[in-house]
Amino acid sequence: xxxxxxxxxxxxxxxxxxxxxxxxxxxxxxxxxxxxxxxxxxxxxxxxxxxxxxxxxxxxxxxxxxxxxxxxxxxxxxxxxxxxxxxxxxxxxxxxxxxxxxxxxxxxxxxxxxxxxxxxxxxxxxxxxxxxxxxxxxxxxxxxxxxxxxxxxxxxxxxxxxxxxxxxxxxxxxxxxxxxxxxxxxxxxxxxxxxxxxxxxxxxxxxxxxxxxxxxxxxxxxxxxxxxxxxxxxxxxxxxxxxxxxxxxxxxxxxxxxxxxxxxxxxxxxxxxxxxxxxxxxxxxxxxxxxxxxxxxxxxxxxxxxxxxxxxxxxxxxxxxxxxxxxxxxxxxxxxxxxxxxxxxxxxxxxxxxxxxxxxxxxxxxxxxxxxxxxxxxxxxxxxxxxxxxxxxxxxxxxxxxxxxxxxxxxxxxxxxxxxxxxxxxxxxxxxxxxxxxxxxxxxxxxxxxxxxxxxxxxxxxxxxxxxxxxxxxxxxxxxxx
Amino acid sequence: xxxxxxxxxxxxxxxxxxxxxxxxxxxxxxxxxxxxxxxxxxxxxxxxxxxxxxxxxxxxxxxxxxxxxxxxxxxxxxxxxxxxxxxxxxxxxxxxxxxxxxxxxxxxxxxxxxxxxxxxxxxxxxxxxxxxxxxxxxxxxxxxxxxxxxxxxxxxxxxxxxxxxxxxxxxxxxxxxxxxxxxxxxxxxxxxxxxxxxxxxxxxxxxxxxxxxxxxxxxxxxxxxxxxxxxxxxxxxxxxxxxxxxxxxxxxxxxxxxxxxxxxxxxxxxxxxxxxxxxxxxxxxxxxxxxxxxxxxxxxxxxxxxxxxxxxxxxxxxxxxxxxxxxxxxxxxxxxxxxxxxxxxxxxxxxxxxxxxxxxxxxxxxxxxxxxxxxxxxxxxxxxxxxxxxxxxxxxxxxxxxxxxxxxxxxxxxxxxxxxxxxxxxxxxxxxxxxxxxxxxxxxxxxxxxxxxxxxxxxxxxxxxxxxxxxxxxxxxxxxxx
Numbered sequence: 001x002x003x004x005x006x007x008x009x010x011x012x013x014x015x016x017x018x019x020x021x022x023x024x025x026x027x028x029x030x031x032x033x034x035x036x037x038x039x040x041x042x043x044x045x046x047x048x049x050x051x052x053x054x055x056x057x058x059x060x061x062x063x064x065x066x067x068x069x070x071x072x073x074x075x076x077x078x079x080x081x082x083x084x085x086x087x088x089x090x091x092x093x094x095x096x097x098x099x100x101x102x103x104x105x106x107x108x109x110x111x112x113x114x115x116x117x118x119x120x121x122x123x124x125x126x127x128x129x130x131x132x133x134x135x136x137x138x139x140x141x142x143x144x145x146x147x148x149x150x151x152x153x154x155x156x157x158x159x160x161x162x163x164x165x166x167x168x169x170x171x172x173x174x175x176x177x178x179x180x181x182x183x184x185x186x187x188x189x190x191x192x193x194x195x196x197x198x199x200x201x202x203x204x205x206x207x208x209x210x211x212x213x214x215x216x217x218x219x220x221x222x223x224x225x226x227x228x229x230x231x232x233x234x235x236x237x238x239x240x241x242x243x244x245x246x247x248x249x250x251x252x253x254x255x256x257x258x259x260x261x262x263x264x265x266x267x268x269x270x271x272x273x274x275x276x277x278x279x280x281x282x283x284x285x286x287x288x289x290x291x292x293x294x295x296x297x298x299x300x301x302x303x304x305x306x307x308x309x310x311x312x313x314x315x316x317x318x319x320x321x322x323x324x325x326x327x328x329x330x331x332x333x334x335x336x337x338x339x340x341x342x343x344x345x346x347x348x349x350x351x352x353x354x355x356x357x358x359x360x361x362x363x364x365x366x367x368x369x370x371x372x373x374x375x376x377x378x379x380x381x382x383x384x385x386x387x388x389x390x391x392x393x394x395x396x397x398x399x400x401x402x403x404x405x406x407x408x409x410x411x412x413x414x415x416x417x418x419x420x421x422x423x424x425x426x427x428x429x430x431x432x433x434x435x436x437x438x439x440x441x442x443x444x445x446x447x448x449x450x451x452x453x454x455x456x457x458x459x460x461x462x463x464x465x466x467x468x469x470x471x472x473x474x475x476x477x478x479x480x481x482x
Numbered sequence: 483x484x485x486x487x488x489x490x491x492x493x494x495x496x497x498x499x500x501x502x503x504x505x506x507x508x509x510x511x512x513x514x515x516x517x518x519x520x521x522x523x524x525x526x527x528x529x530x531x532x533x534x535x536x537x538x539x540x541x542x543x544x545x546x547x548x549x550x551x552x553x554x555x556x557x558x559x560x561x562x563x564x565x566x567x568x569x570x571x572x573x574x575x576x577x578x579x580x581x582x583x584x585x586x587x588x589x590x591x592x593x594x595x596x597x598x599x600x601x602x603x604x605x606x607x608x609x610x611x612x613x614x615x616x617x618x619x620x621x622x623x624x625x626x627x628x629x630x631x632x633x634x635x636x637x638x639x640x641x642x643x644x645x646x647x648x649x650x651x652x653x654x655x656x657x658x659x660x661x662x663x664x665x666x667x668x669x670x671x672x673x674x675x676x677x678x679x680x681x682x683x684x685x686x687x688x689x690x691x692x693x694x695x696x697x698x699x700x701x702x703x704x705x706x707x708x709x710x711x712x713x714x715x716x717x718x719x720x721x722x723x724x725x726x727x728x729x730x731x732x733x734x735x736x737x738x739x740x741x742x743x744x745x746x747x748x749x750x751x752x753x754x755x756x757x758x759x760x761x762x763x764x765x766x767x768x769x770x771x772x773x774x775x776x777x778x779x780x781x782x783x784x785x786x787x788x789x790x791x792x793x794x795x796x797x798x799x800x801x802x803x804x805x806x807x808x809x810x811x812x813x814x815x816x817x818x819x820x821x822x823x824x825x826x827x828x829x830x831x832x833x834x835x836x837x838x839x840x841x842x843x844x845x846x847x848x849x850x851x852x853x854x855x856x857x858x859x860x861x862x863x864x865x866x867x868x869x870x871x872x873x874x875x876x877x878x879x880x881x882x883x884x885x886x887x888x889x890x891x892x893x894x895x896x897x898x899x900x901x902x903x904x905x906x907x908x909x910x911x912x913x914x915x916x917x918x919x920x921x922x923x924x925x926x927x928x929x930x931x932x933x934x935x936x937x938x939x940x941x942x943x944x945x946x947x948x949x950x951x952x953x954x955x956x957x958x959x960x961x962x963x964x
Contacts, residue, residue, distance in 0.1 A: 108829045164793025173868050174907045215793060243793060248809050249800030255830045256792035281797060310738035311646025311725060315763055318731030327730050347590045348737045425656045427918040436909040451906050
């Protein structure tokens with residue numbers, strides 16, 4: 001297999017941070033700290049004419065003063081100093097520049113727009129590739145590259161491209177505690193050179209990336225992007241969150257990455273035709289990436305729901321139907337088994353299973369095993385309704401026993417299974433600590449945890465929907481091939 | 483003002499718990515503990531022929547053996563023992579029976595349905611009022627009545643009727659930490675006698691209730707309910723979460739409260755015509771009740787959003803427009819002030835304010851003050867994007883300083899103001915502890931806290947929408963009166 005032309009971005013022999021400052025709160029310092037903590041194996045150079053050294057590392061006045069070769073430049077200089085830096089980088093035969101530098105096209109001012117265009121022009125002419133401006137750059141744990149200390153050292157299978165640095169940071173907050181791990185994250189901001197089409201094309205081929213996630217505000221090259229997306233989605237699951245679906249959102253984009261958002265309906269059609277899943281926000285993006293990366297493909301969209309009280313079960317059922325999932329009623333065989341097991345209450349057990357009908361933990365686990373094994377279902381959701389799992393007499397020990405039992409059942413049933421664990425609304429320490437321990441066990445057991453019914457159902461619905469569409473696309477394709 | 487005919491329910495001279503058990507995990511024990519902890523001022527009697535005493539309190543073999551008068555009976559007896567208990571209660575001239583007892587109509591079995599009907603018939607004939615069966619009963623902190631230890635002792639202004647005991651418990655989990663307080667909560671289950679029409683009628687008149695919330699699975703008396711709802715919504719804000727919007731949800735209802743869910747579109751029209759707000763789930767119900775109970779009425783639906791990074795601001799803008807809120811651009815006067823204050827970045831400041839453009843805390847507070855004071859807006863939302871408020875260098879101290887500043891600005895701007903504080907997705911203790919402290923300060927400052935952009939925007943949109951409709955209804959009414 002040929003190496004993708006952008007592969008070099010992730011393997012620089014050396015990185016220079018231009019515009020480094022000794023200020024601990026500056027982004028330059030942050031980049032340096034990241035390279036150190038993630039153990040970047042190459043040379044690190046610092047550039048700033050105002051300092052002799054930062055953190056004991058010598059500072060060169062300019063790029064050209066660096067003795068060795070420089071493959072990759074991180075620019076933290078102000079916009080006014082960017083053009084000279086680009087010229088220096090070209091002279092130094094740098095291969096790529098990542099620009100944290102902002103106040104460019106997104107300023108809305110003509111000088112910023114002109115500067116960004118000129119930087120793009122000069123770099124293109126010289127064959128230097130650009131990431132940004134107005135971006136955070138590359139996280140690639142295998143290569144020791146990072147822009148956020150909170151990212152895990154351990155790599156995973158999810159590749160992410162994001163026009164927003166904040167949103168790519170938010171993904172850590174949203175997913176890492178629940179087991180989300182990344183092959184690479186690229187925050188590319190205004191995308192004057194490398195844009196969503198280039199990066200999607202790269203991830204389509206990247207053998208380290210099994211699932212792709214994207215936050216995009218606009219596509220500079222619509223047709224190229226559509227082709228890259230189609231190719232990527234044919235190879236692996238792709239989830240996209242598109243910012244700027246409304247006029248108000250598009251106005252906000254103009255001061256963020258200055259992208260042209262494009263019509264919302266066009267984006268719907270584009271994703272559908274390409275076979276990518278379009279999600280509605282960052283929470284959904286994290287949830288779906290988690291499902292794609294942790295679960296095997298489902299055989300359909302029929303769901304068994306274990307747990308939740310009566311009102312909660314009604315809501316889960318409503319939400320599932322609205323999201324296009326099917327909750328099959330219990331078949332005669334399971335009903336007869338239930339009648340033997342629970343002569344008093346068997347008629348109250350349904351799908352979803354209202355756990356308040358079977359409050360005894362051992363009985364409940366028996367019922368859960370029976371219903372999760374329902375041969376007419378393709379997915380299982382274990383619903384840890386907080387009023388139940390946190391607040392029952394007997395408390396934590398009892399809860400953890402049930403959770404361990406449910407994790408076993410999830411494995412036994414042989415279906416993609418997930419856990420709904422709502423804990424966000426109560427800040428009392430004892431509740432929070434129980435939730436944390438329950439979540440740790442679920443993550444260790446390899447199950448995705450979703451933090452509300454809405455999020456659980458939506459993630460499973462997108463997840464099942466992707467594979468249904470993929471099967472249909474495959475069938476169509478085979479039809480054409482005949 | 484006349485006393486409502488149901489007022490007596492909240493002021494029993496004595497309560498008898500029938501079917502009490504010494505088992506610490508039994509619901510009877512739980513009711514007893516609640517009466518004790520909430521300091522019920524009247525007499526408490528226990529009834530169970532199998533025990534001489536429970537927790538040192540004598541157990542009577544039957545209701546008729548109790549020496550004093552009994553106003554209110556809590557029934558924890560199994561369904562098979564319910565009819566004799568009802569007959570005893572009638573003989574004892576009890577005024578109301580609350581039935582925790584379940585396995586009635588919701589069992590789907592003909593004997594359960596017949597039993598429930600017979601209980602209803604006998605009580606009605608004797609003039610004894612029934613709450614339930616299959617319900618948790620009454621929480622009324624002023625009167626020392628409760629069914630859940632986690633409920634606050636301190637009363638509030640929100641009255642709640644709920645067909646689900648689990649959902650009425652969930653409201654505590656969802657709202658109490660954020661400042662939600664209740665006048666009364668009534669969990670009424672299958673509603674064989676007192677139903678949603680009776681309870682809505684009661685809350686419409688209740689001077690202790692300024693805001694009404696409801697979880698309803700079906701209306702037994704549609705027209706009466708509509709009339710009560712219209713009367714209630716004309717007097718005070720009413721928020722309703724209706725379970726069973728889909729066929730799957732309605733199937734789940736059949737084993738929960740055996741209610742007839744009714745057509746979903748009919749419920750939409752009913753709420754709209756009555757002037758009540760129909761919300762989509764329990765989280766939204768808690769959020770809207772919080773807004774109604776903490777905030778003054780807004781003058782319109784124009785929102786100023788302070789904070790959130792670039793991508794987050796785009797999403798907030800998209801979500802607000804979709805929810806029918808307007809984010810007015812900054813007027814010339816504010817832009818000129820910004821240009822003076824921030825000559826480098828003023829053109830990047832918009833509504834929403836992307837805080838990453840103004841990372842200095844003092845400058846940010848100045849900008850927030852200016853934009854919150856925007857005379858063309860009616861509401862303010864302070865968006866504490868987690869990647870920013872938790873993860874900046876300098877950490878907690880800096881964050882709390884900003885939060886205190888924002889709370890002052892919220893007061894100064896004289897508009898209904900709310901805080902978006904997302905913390906649900908990361909379980910790391912240091913983040914969680916900061917979030918807890920931020921939330922405590924917001925709650926102490928009287929601001930509602932919402933736990934995601936979606937929830938914040940939806941609550942503010944319902945909130946503003948209710949008052950807009952109320953003004954229109956009032957205008958129509960005045961037009962008719964002329």
